[in-house]
Amino acid sequence: MNKPPEERASDVTTVSSAEHTRRDFLYIATGAVGAVGAAAALVPLIAQMNPDASTIAAGAPIDVDLAPIADGQIIKVFWRSKPIFISHRTKKDIEEAQTVNVAALPDPEPDSARVKPGHDQWLVVIGICTHLGCIPLPHQGEYDGWFCPCHGSQYDTSGRIRRGPAPKNLALPPYKFVSDTKIQIG
Amino acid sequence: MSGHSTYQPQSKVLQWLEKRLPIGGLVHSSFVVYPVPRNLNYLWTFGGILAFMLGVQIVTGIVLAMHYTPHVDLAFRSVEGIMRDVNYGWLLRYLHANGASMFFLAVYVHMFRGIYYGSYKEPREVLWILGVIIYLLMMATGFMGYVLVWGQMSFWAATVITNLFSAIPGVGDTIVTWLWGGYAVGNPTLNRFYSLHYLLPFVIAGVVVLHIWALHVVGQNNPTGIEPKSEKDTVAFTPYATAKDGFFLAAFVILYAWFVFYIPNFLGHADNYIPANPAVTPTHIVPEWYYLPFYAILRAIPDKLIGVIALGASIVILAFLPWLDTSRVRSARYRPLFRQFFWLFVIVCVGLGWLGSKPPEGIYVILARVFTIYYFAFFLVILPLLGIFEKTKPLPNSISESVLGAKA
Known part of the structure; x- marks a missing residue:
């Protein structure tokens, strides 16, 4: 030093x-x-930016009574702030959904994978366009399903993307049949 | 550029301060004796206009925040309260809403000016990139401010823009939920947008300081694109530039005031006077006009992920402009071919804006694709090749020669 x-x-x-x-x-x-x-x-x-405890709690499962939904009617319920479409499909709707050449679809999925077995008449999908999140309009478009007003995506009676920019079919929420006329979403 | 300051304050108090904090000298050397090229035209006044608009937005924004409530049940009502009940609330809100449009109008002129005169070229690359960062921050700030109104367009703009992140493979949905703070755009989203909308203008102000600092290191470009060589090529910032900036700022504010007082809703959408409804999407959703070109690029591409990438790339590509343009001549004045491609580029940008406001069908989609291709080709093909093949005109020997003729 x-x-x-x-x-x-x-x-x-x-x-x-x-x-x-x-x-x-x-x-x-x-x-x-x-x-x-x-x-x-x-x-x-x-x-801290992820969903907080109250938001998660408010996302608990909900019961929906299917009895009042008429043949051919589509209703909209909310679960976890997302619109859920419940479609009471007609014979014609089901037939159209089942006879499509699955391999030719943009997001190939048979109709049987989109409904619960034995409940062909009930289609339950999340009503959010898989493109950029708009809510498609029911009973519109060339495929008798849904038409998204934002960017023109078209879905069929099985909620599958048929035309337009959306990459995927309408998503299926988790749900089960509590009885023949009641489902629990979530 | 400026050399040593000649600042000698007369007053004893200022002399005392100057010894302890030489802020008077800084202002004097930056805004009084600072030499600016003598041939600057009115396009060079937009930097000052932008600084003024940032100030207007911050001042009106701070007072609007005193009356606004960031809650999904109260936000729309509080904005209507500002319009009807708050003293001069209508004026403050129209100043703020139209101020955003004027801010973007000025920034677009400023950017096109930079491209036309090659202001991004060596040694001004960092100056240009700081500008691109400011522009990105402006876009984020403007978008979040638009959401705060909580009308239909606000809500669905928030939904569509945040959903852009869902295109990211694998983690997209996780990121979107994180951005929302819920399972859809809702109260947590509105709250955080409010917080960030208040923060970002000050971040912009910080980057503006860096932008001006970088400008004062390298000096201003000018319409000839050649550097000042002697004292004859420059004039003092004050009074010359201050007077010119001030005059054109006043003219610009007249345009601003015309929007505010006569057509305050011309640039907005009627649908945004309907309170946000998460159950119904408006039949025709479009962003504010200043985002339309990018929206058109997004929609021109039929694939979601590629569309989002193209949207991002169309903005980020600007940061690489100093290296994509290979020509050593800065100003379009001496680049006859570049000048034509430049004006075509301006037409394409405005055209994309127009197409962004149209429904995505038929001829509009085809045109949007053609314009999108040109947009990217301008940066990735035309600019790199022009530097090699273009025969440029002879440059003047000096700025003063170009202004006064050879006899000077």
């Missing part, structure tokens, strides 16, 4: 480049603790 200044200065450069010192250790340790701390601080800052 008692060397003349010029020698001390050269010491510093050789030491820091050639060997590991306590200063290197402190430098790396401080950086590591800082990085971990910053990453940990990001967790609450990012997670």
Whole structure:
């Protein structure tokens, strides 16, 4: 420590480049603790933007009584702020949905995969266009299903995309038949 | 550029301050004696106009925030309250809403000016990129502000724009839920948009400081695109540039006032005076006019993911302009071919805007595709090749020679 200044200065450069010192250790340790701390601080800052407890609680399953829905009628209910279409399909609707050449569809899916077995007349889909989230209009378009007014996507009576920019069929919400005339969505 | 400041305050108080914080000298060297090219035209006044508009938006925005309620049940009502009950609320809101349009109008002139005169070329690349960042921040701010009104267009704009992120493979839906804070656009979404809409203008102001700083390091470009070589090529910022900026700002504000007082809703949509209804999508949804060209590009492409990528790329590509344009001549004045492609590009941008407002069917889709191809070809094909093949006109020896003739 008692060397003349010029020698001390050269010491510093050789030491820091050639060997590991306590200063290197402190430098790396401080950086590591800082990085971990910053990453940990990001967790609450990012997670707070996800759905909060009350939003999740309000998304509990709902029961829908199907009895009042007439043949050919489509109703709209809300579950988790999303519109759900419940379509009471006519014989003609079902026939159209089942006779399509599945392989030729943009998002190939047979009608049987879109309804519950033995409940062919009930189609339950999330009423959000898979393009950019608009709500398609029922009983419109060339395929007797839905037509999206935003960008012109057309869906058939099985809620499958037939034409337009939407990449996928209308999504199916999780639901089950509680009885023949009642479903639980969620 | 400016060299050492000659600032010598007369007053004892200012001398005292200058020794402790040389802010007077900074202002003096940046806005008084700062040399500007003597041949700047009125297109160079839009930087000042933009700074003014940012100020207007911040001031009117802060007072509107005193009367606005960011809640899904109260937001629309509070905006109507501003229009009907708050003292001068109608004026403040129309100033803010039309101010956004004027801000974008000015930024588009500013950007086209930069492209025409090659203002992004070496050594002004960083200056240009900072401008692109400001533009991106403006787009985010304008979009979120539009959502706050919570009318039908607000709600469905929020839905469509946030759904753009659902195109990301794998994590898209997770990201969209995170953006919403729920399972659809709702109260949490409105609240966070309000918070960010208040924040972002100050972020813009910060980047504007960097933009002006970068400008004052490299100096202004000018219509000839050649650098000032002697004192004869420049004049002092004050009074020359201040007077010119001030005059044209006043003219611009007359246009602004005409919108505010005579046609305040001309640029808006009637549907946004219907309160947001998550159950019904309006039959024809379109964004505000300043986003229409990008909306047209999105819709021109029949695939969702590629459409979203094209939309993003159409904006991000601007940041690469300094390297895509290979010509060493800056100004379009001396680039006869570039000038034609440039004006075609302007027509295409305006045309895309018009197509964005039309329904996506028939001839509109075909035109939008042709225009989209030109938009990208301008950056990726035409600009790189022009630098190699174009025969440019001879440049003048100096700015003063171009202004005064060879005898100077």
